[in-house]
Amino acid sequence: MARRPATPDLPPEDLVEKIVDIDVAAEMEGSFLEYAYSVIYSRALPDARDGLKPVQRRILYQMAEMGLRPERPYVKSARVVGEVMGKLHPHGDAAIYDAMVRLAQAFSLRLPLVDGHGNFGSLDDGPAASRYTEARMAPAALAMTLGLDEDVVDFVPNYDNKLVQPAVLPSAIPNLLVNGASGIAVGMATNMAPHNLVEVVAAARHLVLHPDATLEDLMRFVPGPDLPTGGKIVGLDGVRDAYRTGRGQFRTRATARVENVTPRRKGIVITELPYSVGPEKVIEKIKEGVQSKKLSGIADAVDLTDRQHGLRLVVEVRTGFHPEAVLEQLYRYTPLEDSFSINNVALVDGQPRTLGLRELLQVWVGHRVDVVRRRTEHRLRKRRERLHLVEGLLVAIVDIDEVIQVIRTSDDAETARGRLRSVFDLSHEQAEYILELRLRRLTRFSRLDLEREQAELTAEIAALEALLADERLLRTLVSDEMAEVAATYGTPRRTILLEHAGGASVAGAAGAPASRRGGAPAAPLEIEDTPCWALLSATGLLARTGDETEPSRGDGTSRSRHDVVTSTVRTTARARLGALTSAGRVLAVEVLELPSLPPTDGPPTLSGGLPVGEVVTLADGERVVALVPLAEDAPPIALGTAQGVVKRVAAGDLPANKDAWEVVTLKDGDQVVGAAPARDEDELVLLASDASLLHFTADQVRPQGRAAGGMAGIRLAxxxxxxxxxxxxxxxxxxxxxTVAGSSSALAGTQAGSAKVTPFAAYPAKGRATGGVRAHRFLKGEDTLILAAVTATPARGTGAGGQPVPLPEVDQRRDGSGVALGAPLHAVG
Known part of the structure; x- marks a missing residue:
């Protein structure tokens, strides 16, 4: 043993240090167990009854003590933190503020318990300092603390034994299931998923009235978690395992849909993310995936989230890729799909336990039954005490003069109290209450009030006694209070539950054989170069079919607003075609940029088509008259102009490295009125405004170069x-x-005119550059054709707005007159 040097002032025996030999292993074991105990019971794990950790419970209790109710003004968060730290929680202010912030975050809790004002953080950023934010209790926190003044829970001393605090809150809300919990203790951890309040309360009410209910019965009310951020839960087997054993795992997915983010490009719009996943993290992972070549087909990813519209992430998909396949890639390589591991560990009777759904509900239901029973006992005791005092007052009022005489003749209060008890047979409490009573209460009206109060107290005491005597009546009251809480604070479900993903996940590269989870083969990432048809409508909409099936012409009828197809070209999904304009130009169009139409049994409907102006750039007054193929093996393109010129130009003569080129040299005032591919055996048809029709075989027009001006097609009057x-x-x-006839003096588009539909075979062929034959006999007031077309049977007419305009029946007379139309006709197809 070591000794200090002796001094002359102290006896040598008092200077000897006493050193105790301690085994290091035993000391470390004991200290570690004390530390572990403190972490488990005082920090990391929630109580299964109110679902709160000690710091969270102290925050809510202190806010209630400070009177920070939802209708009161906000106070500085630093003030709340200071009160909690100084009175209840012997730890740092940072830990207290972090816990209070989480209680206020709507993306962390399904039912926030703190109403925060200011920057309380986001999924990607932390909150502002406590001196910059304000807080008060949220409405749901009132249900957590309601009844604390009615002896419903036990109170324990605070850290310095100067104050008391509740050991648990009354918790009229099943907070542990509704808001979940997470925490890491020593040797154990907890991670619980949030649920929907209405569903949990429904299950709890069923358990209250049917204590022997099975887990399957309860799962009819609680099918799965309900996450604060919404999204989707894919696969429920792990959820069922967690409800049965307390441990399980499930996958969460973002809510996404495919939209047209620009007129020419589709994109994936994400409006809900998996639980605890922030938008910045998603954007970062997408960019990393694109750079590392794990993700294909993504042009850009932007975060358009704002306060007005909420979360909105837009992932722009490159042309030529299936948006659905790109979305499956995102699910695989980014946090748009995440997993959640359930570990339901909570404190039950002071011991950490792993709990399934039924056990969690049983603990909370038992807690609520105990709270309501203790509250009933407290109210019964208070009413009995009050009734005792009221009965004493009624005795005193009957002989008030004698009462006053007794008090006046007494030497002091103690003597007066004793004389009142002996003369009127009162208890100590009744005599004391009479001595402290003001004389103005002892009036006739006060007696009536006291008798009314006595009757009310007697009835209330009888009801409370009946409640305590009948366990089923008590549990019914508990169930009714649960229903009231659900009606007050409940909200609709946000998370969609799916038994499975609904389709195979797509592998990371095009042509991968199967999904990462097995099952059906993966869908191709890129759009295949499959045959299809490109379509142009009368109102200038472009689209393509989903396959090579030729668009059906239907029966000529329509049940709703529609458009007619005026030009079709057989092509492939990854090919280019040309849009021939009235100015004699051909503008290149990528077929992939055209929206794909869903299959239909009737005539094609281009309501989802893309306006021509969004695909090609047109000059003022220029319009697209037809779609033409650009393949080298395509037939020559034939076109006709308003001045009667026809021309054929070989498609192979058009340069492949340009996006626009001229195919005819037009004279001043001339314009192209129509165009289509034409083989030598095909017939070229021109219809003039004077109702003459001329058709001849295309071999009479030799193909010319792009700069040529064409040749005479019809001799015009x-x-x-x-x-x-x-x-x-x-x-x-x-x-x-x-043919549609009308007056040349009428304003264009305002006259309906008269229409005639005649078989093309009724018109004889004549040579090129001749005058043709008459195709329509004008009626009185008619002097011109305002519209003429040759189309397949049955012909369909449309107005300028796409509305259907019925056409007359077929007339076999080639030079007959027309039938009046009901509305102006814009186009025929």
């Missing part, structure tokens, strides 16, 4: 012009000629 040009193939079934 003075003042006449070509209003229609078409190419008729020998294999076309029963083509018809549609």
């Amino acid at each position: 003075p003042g006449a012009r070509v209003v229609g040009f078409a190419v008729v193939r020998p294999e076309d079934a029963e083509p018809v000629v549609v």
Whole structure:
């Protein structure tokens, strides 16, 4: 043993240090167990009854003590933290503020318990300092603390034994299941998923009235977690395992949909993220995936989240890729799909336990039954005490003069109290209450009030006694209070539950054989170069079919607003085609940029088509008259102009490295009125405004170079012009000629005119550059054709807004007059 040097002032025996030998292993074991005990019971694990850790419970209790109710003004968060730290929680202010912040975050808790004002953080950023934010109790916190003044829970001393605090809150809300919990203790951890309040209360009420209910019975009310951020839960087997054993795992997915983010490009719009996943983390992972080549088909990813519209992440998909397949990639390589591991560990009777759904509900239901019973006992005791005092007052009022005489003749209060008890047979409490009573209460009206109060107290005491005597009546009251809480604070479910993903996940590269989870083969990432048809409508909409099936012509009828197809081209999904304009230009169009139409049994409907102006750039007054193929093996392109010129130009003569080029040199005032591919055996048809029709075989027009001006097609009368040009193939079934006559002096688009539909076979062929034959006999007031077209049977008419305009029946007379239309006709297809 070591000794200190002796001094002359102290006896040597008092200077000897006493050193105790301690085993290091035993000391470390004991100290570690004390530390572990403190962490488990005082920090990390929630109580299964109120679902709160000690710091959270102290925050809510202190806010209630400070009167920070939802209708009161906010106070500085630093003030709340200071009160909690100084009175109840012997730890740092940072830990207290972090706990209070989480109680206020709507993306962390399904039912926030603190109403925060200011920057309380986001999934990607932390909160502002406590001196900058304000807080008060949220409405749901009132249900957590309601009844603390009615002896419903036990109170324990605080850290310095100067104050008391509740050992548990009354918790009218099943907070542990509704808001979940997470924490890491020593040797154990907890991670509990949030649930929907209405569903949990429904299950709890069923358990209250049916204590022997099975887990399957309860799962009919609670099918799965309900996360604060919404999203989807994919696969419920892990959820069922967690409800049965307290441990399990499930996958969460973001809520996403495919939209047109620009007129020419589709994108994936994400409006809900998995639990605890922030948008910045998702954007970062997408960029990393694109750089590392794990993700394909993504052009850009932007965060458009704001306070008004909420979460909105937009992932722009490159042309040529399936958006659905790109989305499956995102689920695989980014946090848009995440997993959640359930570990339901909580304190039950002071011991950490792993609990399933039924056990969690049993603990909370038992706690609520105990709270309501203790509250009932407290109210019964208070009412009995009050009734005892009221009965004493009534005795005193009956002989008030004698009472006053007794008090006046007593030497002191103690003597007066004793004389009152002996003379009127009162208890100590009744005599004391009479001595402290003001004389103004002892009036006739006070007696009536006291008698009324006595009757009310007697009835209330009888009801409370009956409640305590009947366990089923007590549990019914508990169930009714649960229903009231659910009606007050409940909200609709946010998270969608799916038994499975609903389709195979797509592998990271095009052509991968199967999904990462097995099952059906993966869908191709890139759009295949499959045959299809490109379509142009009368109102200038472009689209393509989903396959090579030729668009159905239907029966000519329509049940709703529609458009007619005026030009079709057989092509492939990854090919280019040309849009031939009235100015004699061909503008290149990528077929992939055209929206794909869903399959239909009737005529194609282009309501989802893309306006021509969004695909190509047109000059003022220029319009697209037809779609033409650009393949080298395609037939020559034939076109007709308003001045009667026709021309054929080989598609192979068009340069492949340009996006726009001229195919005819037009004279001043001339314009192209129609175009289509034309083989030598096909018929070229021109219809003039003076109602003359001329058709001849295409081999009479030799193909010319792009700079050529064409050759004479029809001889026009003075003042006449070509209003229609078409190419008729020998294999076309029963083509018809549609002509609409009207007055040349009328404002364009305002007159309905008269229409005639005649078989094309009724018109004889003549040589090129001749005058043709008459195709329509004008009625009185008519002097021109305002519209003319050659189309397949049945012909369909449409107005300027896409509305259907019925056409007359087929007239076999080629030079007959027309039938009046009900509305102006814009186009025929």
